[in-house]
Amino acid sequence: QAQLVESGGGVVQPGRSLTLSCAASGFIFSSHAMHWVRQAPGKGLEWVAVIWYDGSNKYYEDSVKGRFTISRDNAKNTLYLQMNSLRVDDTAVYYCARGRLAGDYVGAFEIWGQGTMVTVSS
Amino acid sequence: IQMTQSPSSLSASVGDRVTITCQATQDINNYLNWYQQKSGKAPRLLIYDASNLEPGVPSRFSGSGSGTDFTLTISSLQPEDFATYYCQQYDDLMLTFGGGTKVEIK
Numbered sequence: 001q002a003q004l005v006e007s008g009g010g011v012v013q014p015g016r017s018l019t020l021s022c023a024a025s026g027f028i029f030s031s032h033a034m035h036w037v038r039q040a041p042g043k044g045l046e047w048v049a050v051i052w053y054d055g056s057n058k059y060y061e062d063s064v065k066g067r068f069t070i071s072r073d074n075a076k077n078t079l080y081l082q083m084n085s086l087r088v089d090d091t092a093v094y095y096c097a098r099g100r101l102a103g104d105y106v107g108a109f110e111i112w113g114q115g116t117m118v119t120v121s122s
Numbered sequence: 123i124q125m126t127q128s129p130s131s132l133s134a135s136v137g138d139r140v141t142i143t144c145q146a147t148q149d150i151n152n153y154l155n156w157y158q159q160k161s162g163k164a165p166r167l168l169i170y171d172a173s174n175l176e177p178g179v180p181s182r183f184s185g186s187g188s189g190t191d192f193t194l195t196i197s198s199l200q201p202e203d204f205a206t207y208y209c210q211q212y213d214d215l216m217l218t219f220g221g222g223t224k225v226e227i228k
Contacts (some may be wrong), residue, residue, distance in 0.1 A: 045210075047210075047217040047218065047219065062216070095164055095165075101165070107163070107171070107212040112163060112164035
């Protein structure tokens with residue numbers, strides 16, 4: 001059974017850094033594009049970033065470009081999100097998600113983790 | 123690409139037919155997905171590519187539309203369907219979600 005488990009969330013001061021991890025199991029991790037999606041408290045869903053199955057391409061939502069870096073280690077079946085220069089408005093639950101199909105497909109998010117909370121506050 | 127959902131919330135009774143719409147600011151072909159999210163839980167994929175039912179999703183859910191205008195329909199609302207629903211486009215690699223529609227009990 002495909003599963004994603006996020007970790008690394010917590011409370012951090014504005015301007016500091018934090019790295020999130022997402023451990024995958026139950027599917028061939030190296031075959032799927034992976035995403036990060038976030039949800040601020042009481043708000044809607046916001047896509048954050050995607051990385052191709054082989055790490056060859058990465059795309060980011062405008063507000064995180066230059067501050068966040070998505071990466072993956074296919075040998076460890078793990079996805080990462082390095083978050084630098086954190087701002088109060090980055091406060092959210094961060095979900096990792098897997099695309100529905102393998103390969104270059106970046107469409108529907110079929111498998112989701114349970115989310116990890118990041119709170120940016122002084 | 124901006125995605126606009128309407129209504130932002132609605133009240134309905136068990137057994138009602140419910141329709142939620144999603145409009146894109148430009149043609150997104152059929153690259154439109156629908157999700158259900160219950161309070162405190164991760165979203166669940168319901169419909170992909172505008173009209174395809176994700177395996178395991180009840181047949182009372184259906185999707186339609188193309189171009190810029192899309193619809194999610196619940197043919198007979200069940201107690202477990204009270205949740206927030208989101209549309210999401212992937213025609214553009216800057217993937218975007220609609221603002222959500224909260225379906226509440228009347």
